[in-house]
Structures are given as structure tokens and as C-alpha cells.
Amino acid sequence: MTYSVPKPRLGWLLGLAAVAVLIAGVDHQALAEAAHGESQAGLPQFDAAFFLTQLFWLALIFGTFYLIVQGVAVPKVVQMIETRDALISHDFKRAEEARNQAAAVNKIMEDKIIQVRDHARTILFLASREAEHVTAARLAMFDARIAGKVRDAEQRIFYARENALREMPDLAGALAGEVVVRFCDEEVKPALITSAVTRAIAERRAG
């Protein structure tokens, strides 16, 4: 902070000059006469007897006052105000910088969040796709296994039926022989019974 004390010596010199002119202009003769008496009449302001003393003390007191104000008081006040202004503007600048910094950090964080979210979404997508694959494979495996089992079972059922069908004429023949013996008390040639049963079964199947 640089502050140069203003040096308006001009005004002070002019003040002295003005007072000197005024003092020179005063009629000292009339002044001395007025001082000796008849000064009670009229306004005290126009009593010339006291002009000189007022001007003298005004010049002395106001001149000194001005010199002190100009030389001591004003520089101090100016310096104080400038110090404060500089500090305030400095603080404002720092606050501005801090705000920009915070905004930059915030931007980085937001970018990172977006990036991470995208990444998470990708992972999720891949995982769900993989899960789908796995599920599909498993399902296919189970389907195949179930289909195999079904096929085996059907085959077994088929064989069992075939067996049953193959054994049926003999069984039915024997049964029919027995039935005939029971009901008719007569022996029938088993070949006859067998052919009759076979024919009946064939008729059944066709019908």
C-alpha cells in the first residue's frame, strides 16, 4: 500500500495572503478611535474595533488547525480507510477464489459421480446378462435332463406294455381254459382257446 501525503501548500499560503490583504485594508486610525469608547451602538458585528483581533486569531487558529488536519489527521484517516478497503477487497478476492475452487472441486465430484454411475450401470448390465446366460444354460440342461428322463420312462412304459401285451394271450388263454372248465366241465384243446383269445384281442385292438 503506497500513500503519498497530498501537499496542498497553496491553500495555506493563500489563506495567509488573504488575511494579510484584509489586515492591510483595515483603517487602523478608525479602529484605534473606535476602541476607545463609543462601540456600544449598533450591531457588535460591525464594530470595527474588533475586526483586527478576530482576523488575527482566526488566521492563527484556523491556519494551525488546517496545518494539523492536512499534515497529520487526514493522512491518518486516509491510511486507515485505504488499509481497510484493501483488506476488504483482498478478502473478497480470496472468497471469490475459494468459491471458484469449491466449484471446481464440486464439478470434479459430479463428473466422478456420473462416471461411477455409468460404470455401475455397465457392471449391472453385464451381470444381468451373464445371469441370464447362466439361467438359460441351466434351464436347457434341466430341460435336457427332464426330456431324457421322460424318454426313458416312456420307453420303460412302452416295453412294459409290450411285455404285458405279449404275455396277455397266454394268460388270457389259461384264464379262459379255467373259465371254460368251470362253467362247462369240459376240456378244450388249449390251441383252440389260444387262437380264440388272440382273435378277440386283435378284434379289441382294431375296434
Add this chain to the structure above:
Amino acid sequence: MNPLHQFNIVQIIPIDISGGNVSFTNSALFMLIAAGCALGVLLGGMRHRSLIPGRLQTLAEVSYEFVSNIVYSNTGPDGRPFVPFVLSLFLFILLGNLIGMVPYTFTFTSHIAVTAALAMVVFLMVTVLGLVRHGLHFFTKFVPKGVPIALMPLMIPLEIISYFIRPVSLSVRLFANIMAGHTMLKVFGGFIVMMASALGFIGYVIGLLPLALVIVMIGFEFFVAFIQAYVFALLTVIYIQDALELH
């Protein structure tokens, strides 16, 4: 009961320099008090200069900023060297006026000799400033622009008269305002005493009227005390600006 008695100058220490009476008077005493109070505020306020100002420091800073704002808003940065002068004028007149509001004090701004001297200082300073800054070009100030040549014989003398009347109006405005205010206060104050002493109880009752008036007028006089100091400082600044820029 003479309402003008308050303006009498009383010698306190008679001093005589080669036939000239330069006695230390009540006027000089109150000039000293006013300047002392102003310096007390300015220097006292700047004693413990802190970033967050106290009461006295605030007063000092506000006084300075008030005057510097007047100067800078009229003249711009060119007016910087004149800030201390205008500040001195403003504070000296303001405190002279304000201290004069205290009963039994003396108001040195109610004397034409003082106000005329201050006005002459301003006038001479401004004139020399204009001459130094603009040389002989300064005198074009008295030739108004955009006026027909035929009117010049009328306008130029008018401009010159209005320029030289400045210190008169500046000094008479301050002196007359302060003197009139103080005289009026004394006259109305006298009414109260006269009624109370001449009419007895009724006088006390009727006396309330001028009393109320005096109370209002005292408030008004404080306002005038400030306004006159402000006007003196403002006109000084306007004259300085006028001398700096001519037109």
C-alpha cells in the same frame, strides 16, 4: 435583555501590537475550542486505529468521508489536494455553530469579520488556482458560451459581478443565518421571562407558547448549524471545481 448582547466581543487578555488591538477575546477562545474539539475527534479517533472502528474513530472517518465525498463527487480525483482544506473549513464552521448552541457560549461564525475572512480565503485561493491552472485563458470564464454577440456587453459585466459577489454571498449567508437564529432565540426566550415576571401565574401559562416555539427553534437551529457548514463547504468545492475546469 438586549438580544444583540450575546454578540459582544469581550477582551479576555488585552494584547496590543504596534497600535493594533489583537487581544485574546471570547471569539478567539471559542475558535480555539472549536478547532480543539475537531482535532480531538480527528486525532483522538485515530489514536487506536482499529479495523472495526469505535465511536470516536467512526465519527472521525465519517467526517472525513462526508467531506471527501463532496469533493470527489464534484471535482473527481483532481480535487484530492483540497480535501484537507474543505474538511478544515467544514469542521471549523460546524463546531463553531454547534458549540454556539450551548447557552452562555459565543458563536464566532455570527461575526461578519470571521465569515468574510474565510470566504476571502476561498475566493482568493480559487482565483489563483484558476489563473495558475489556465493562465490568461481563465478570463474566458467571463464570456458565456452560446450567447449572441449583441448581448455580450450585458452578459460579460454580469458574469464578472456574479464572480466577485461570491465571497460576499458566501460570508453573508453564514453570518446572517447564524446571527438571525441566535437573535430570534434570544427574543423569544425574552418573551417567556417577560410574561412570567410581568403577568404572574397567567404569564407562566401564556409563556408556555413561546417556550414551545423556542424548543422547536432550537431544534431548527441545530439543523441550520449543520446546513450552513455544509453549504459553505459545498460552495467552496463548487468554486474549486469551477476553477479546475472553467466551464
